[in-house]
Amino acid sequence: MEASTEDIITATKKANAYNFINELPNGLNTIVGERGAQLSGGQKQRIAIARALVRNTALLLLDEATSALDNESESKVQEALDMASRERTTIIVAHRLSTIRNADKIIVLSKGKVVEEGTHEYLMSLNGEYFKLVTNQVVDREIGEFEEEENKKHVFRKLKSKVSVISGDDNKFSDAADEEDEMGTVSFFQIVKMNSPEWFQITIASIGSVITGFAFPIFAISTGDLVGILSGTDDVVMRSETNRICIYFLAAGIIVGLSTMTNIYFFTFAGESLTLRLRSQLFKAMLRQEIGWYDRKENGVGALCAKLSGEAALVQGATGQRLGTIINSMATLSLSIGLAVYYSWRLGLVTMLFMPFMLLALFMESRLLRQDETANLEAVKASMKVAIEAISNVRTVASLGAEDLFHEKFTRELTVQQKKNLRNSHIRSIVYGIARGITFFAFATAMFYGGYLIIDGTPYDDIIKVSNALILGTVSIANALAFSPDLRKGINAANSALQLLNRVPNIVDAPDAHEKKWKEGTIEYSNVNFSYPTRPSVPVLKNLNLTIFDGKTVALVGSSGCGKSTIVQLIERFYDPNSGVISVDKENIVDMKVSSLRSHLGIVSQEPNLFDRTIGENIAYGDNSRDVSKEEIIEAAKKANIHNFVSSLPLGYDTRLGGKGTQLSGGQKQRVAIARALIRNPKVLLLDEATSALDTESEKVVQEALDKAKEGRTCITIAHRLTTIQDADLICVIDKGKLAELGTHQELMKGKGLYHQLYSLQGH
Numbered sequence: 001m002e003a004s005t006e007d008i009i010t011a012t013k014k015a016n017a018y019n020f021i022n023e024l025p026n027g028l029n030t031i032v033g034e035r036g037a038q039l040s041g042g043q044k045q046r047i048a049i050a051r052a053l054v055r056n057t058a059l060l061l062l063d064e065a066t067s068a069l070d071n072e073s074e075s076k077v078q079e080a081l082d083m084a085s086r087e088r089t090t091i092i093v094a095h096r097l098s099t100i101r102n103a104d105k106i107i108v109l110s111k112g113k114v115v116e117e118g119t120h121e122y123l124m125s126l127n128g129e130y131f132k133l134v135t136n137q138v139v140d141r142e143i144g145e146f147e148e149e150e151n152k153k154h155v156f157r158k159l160k161s162k163v164s165v166i167s168g169d170d171n172k173f174s175d176a177a178d179e180e181d182e183m184g185t186v187s188f189f190q191i192v193k194m195n196s197p198e199w200f201q202i203t204i205a206s207i208g209s210v211i212t213g214f215a216f217p218i219f220a221i222s223t224g225d226l227v228g229i230l231s232g233t234d235d236v237v238m239r240s241e242t243n244r245i246c247i248y249f250l251a252a253g254i255i256v257g258l259s260t261m262t263n264i265y266f267f268t269f270a271g272e273s274l275t276l277r278l279r280s281q282l283f284k285a286m287l288r289q290e291i292g293w294y295d296r297k298e299n300g301v302g303a304l305c306a307k308l309s310g311e312a313a314l315v316q317g318a319t320g321q322r323l324g325t326i327i328n329s330m331a332t333l334s335l336s337i338g339l340a341v342y343y344s345w346r347l348g349l350v351t352m353l354f355m356p357f358m359l360l361a362l363f364m365e366s367r368l369l370r371q372d373e374t375a376n377l378e379a380v381k382a383s384m385k386v387a388i389e390a391i392s393n394v395r396t397v398a399s400l401g402a403e404d405l406f407h408e409k410f411t412r413e414l415t416v417q418q419k420k421n422l423r424n425s426h427i428r429s430i431v432y433g434i435a436r437g438i439t440f441f442a443f444a445t446a447m448f449y450g451g452y453l454i455i456d457g458t459p460y461d462d463i464i465k466v467s468n469a470l471i472l473g474t475v476s477i478a479n480a481l482a483f484s485p486d487l488r489k490g491i492n493a494a495n496s497a498l499q500l501l502n503r504v505p506n507i508v509d510a511p512d513a514h515e516k517k518w519k520e521g522t523i524e525y526s527n528v529n530f531s532y533p534t535r536p537s538v539p540v541l542k543n544l545n546l547t548i549f550d551g552k553t554v555a556l557v558g559s560s561g562c563g564k565s566t567i568v569q570l571i572e573r574f575y576d577p578n579s580g581v582i583s584v585d586k587e588n589i590v591d592m593k594v595s596s597l598r599s600h601l602g603i604v605s606q607e608p609n610l611f612d613r614t615i616g617e618n619i620a621y622g623d624n625s626r627d628v629s630k631e632e633i634i635e636a637a638k639k640a641n642i643h644n645f646v647s648s649l650p651l652g653y654d655t656r657l658g659g660k661g662t663q664l665s666g667g668q669k670q671r672v673a674i675a676r677a678l679i680r681n682p683k684v685l686l687l688d689e690a691t692s693a694l695d696t697e698s699e700k701v702v703q704e705a706l707d708k709a710k711e712g713r714t715c716i717t718i719a720h721r722l723t724t725i726q727d728a729d730l731i732c733v734i735d736k737g738k739l740a741e742l743g744t745h746q747e748l749m750k751g752k753g754l755y756h757q758l759y760s761l762q763g764h
């Protein structure tokens with residue numbers, strides 16, 4: 001049963017998602033990108049909570065459901081979840097113990113076993129594992145609160161006085177969403193040019209095709225001759241003449257056989273080479289594009305995979321054997337016409353009167369195909385997108401019981417395509433019918449007129465030769481026509497492939513871009529304005545000014561969706577600001593080579609993405625500029641507090657992770673990602689909620705490791721749990737894309753502003 005809009009609105013209100021959705025230009029109809037990439041972490045979680053609430057099930061499973069929320073949202077969502085859980089059985093998995101304090105029963109697990117069970121009060125009185133976990137969290141907070149931070153104040157003053165503004169705006173902003181890549185048309189010759197490295201094979205294959213194409217007209221002549229011989233009266237002459245014709249047939253068979261073999265082999269070779277090259281070039285071109293390009297809805301995983309698998313192969317339809325068929329038909333047709341004119345030009349001319357009609361039928365057919373092929377291709381892509389989305393999120397699909405919904409969606413997309421195909425085939429079949437029928441009308445006319453010519457003295461075997469040659473010539477056109485759907489598909493696919501290959505990404509190295517030599521490493525955001533290309537009307541950062549000094553740790557805090565992760569993404573140059581400058585050592589980052597800039601940045605993000613490789617390889621991926629030794633991998637893993645776990649696995653560092661690292665817990669994934677960032681030895685460490693999925697114990701150890709890793713490095717850290725960033729040299733409070741407050745923990749607490757409010761909301 002589908003939820004009504006009111007139910008959805010009520011659920012979004014309960015999950016505290018209503019306001020931010022309402023502010024989006026398309027409201028509930030906003031497209032959120034694949035895996036919700038166009039939402040902030042907290043927004044995604046709130047929508048997931050709303051989705052769970054809308055189902056109104058008897059059992060509610062909350063697996064760290066509020067971990068990515070800021071305090072304000074968390075307390076509101078928590079209220080909603082509390083209300084929802086009152087009416088149903090609820091299982092909560094949480095690291096933040098304050099969120100489960102009121103649970104009817106708390107189960108403490110250690111190494112896969114239940115070690116304690118009971119209410120909060122009971123478990124506290126036991127003074128056991130649970131007590132340890134709770135007190136660990138409290139002690140953490142208190143240490144943060146009472147620490148004397150005189151020298152930090154000094155640092156802050158220094159920092160603050162250095163926040164300065166660089167005027168000038170030399171960032172070019174191009175709105176990727178507006179810049180719609182026009183589907184240009186590619187000529188057949190441009191496609192053949194794509195096959196240019198295989199020109200030698202194509203030439204040989206074409207010669208083979210021409211020879212094969214001559215086969216039918218020669219057959220027509222020989223048959224005509226045979227009819228002439230058979231009408232003779234001398235048996236001996238007839239015998240020797242038929243033998244001669246048989247030898248001709250035999251020789252023709254051998255030549256045609258060999259030429260067909262040659263043309264099929266070499267055209268296939270050329271076609272396959274093209275597909276291989278195209279796939280590799282397309283994939284390279286995809287990886288070259290800026291992140292904003294992937295945000296566009298037409299560039300989802302499904303569509304791009306379809307491009308790589310389907311379209312790259314379809315281009316072959318416009319070259320390879322199709323090209324062979326066309327050359328073959330043209331050879332047949334021209335020789336047939338030539339022979340017809342030679343043997344009886346008058347009969348040839350009469351039959352050729354049918355040519356305009358034949359061509360008209362051909363033209364109509366190709367036009368019909370051109371109109372519908374693009375739509376067809378889009379429909380296949382649409383259904384593939386649904387399938388890929390469902391399969392890659394199969395856990396969510398299963399838990400939501402949305403199998404039928406996705407199946408229905410998939411079938412609907414296919415039906416649209418099938419209807420289009422059927423409509424095409426009706427019209428196409430009529431056009432095909434006419435094209436074939438015309439051949440026989442031409443034959444009838446040729447015979448009728450041929451009768452008169454025989455009376456006038458034209459040998460009747462010539463009439464047979466001319467009409468046969470023309471019939472076979474027309475049949476070869478029909479063949480070319482039958483293959484032309486593939487040709488059109490090939491041209492469409494080539495269009496779309498060339499469009500991608502020729503696309504210049506919005507974020508590229510400037511012609512005089514240089515390698516970044518890291519001197520001081522001071523990062524400055526000056527008057528930065530930014531909105532995501534897919535939502536140009538929603539400003540995310542508004543005139544942001546921020547300086548991050550070398551070796552300092554700067555924490556970004558603020559409510560969910562205020563733009564913290566965006567600030568980090570801009571320094572990585574995943575996007576360029578609409579206006580304003582981001583600089584390192586007073587050099588605009590757009591003047592540096594993107595790869596060089598990124599090589600100095602190590603990121604650990606909210607949702608660490610791991611590859612379906614071994615743990616060792618996943619860690620080594622952190623630095624692709626060199627061969628990372630096993631010792632270094634182990635060292636990084638130790639620092640990230642994951643070594644003990646990895647060595648306890650039977651295959652250790654050679655353990656393969658499933659797709660997206662599904663075989664690890666959230667905390668383990670995060671620690672592998674931390675190890676991956678550490679191996680890079682980056683100048684700047686970007687921690688976007690890096691420890692949010694860790695339990696208190698490993699968070700503490702990882703935090704220590706991160707503290708060590710931060711030494712001598714600039715660090716930008718984002719955290720909702722304010723206790724984790726109290727030690728930061730500078731805390732920047734971001735509010736709705738603007739810098740609202742700046743200072744150390746103590747200063748901000750004294751200021752009693754937004755930070756103080758956020759801090760108090762966490763129950764301190």
Ligand SMILES: Nc1ncnc2c1ncn2[C@@H]1O[C@H](COP(=O)(O)OP(=O)(O)OP(=O)(O)O)[C@@H](O)[C@H]1O
Pocket residue numbers: 033037038039040041042043068070295532533534535540558559560561562563564565566567
């Ligand atoms: N790729 C994207 N395309 C369009 N809008 C986006 C995209 N990514 C994020 N946004 C929007 O930009 C705003 C800021 O997002 P951002 O991820 O920077 O927030 P955040 O402060 O890090 O939030 P959280 O604490 O929840 O992670 C949000 O409103 C979000 O919906």
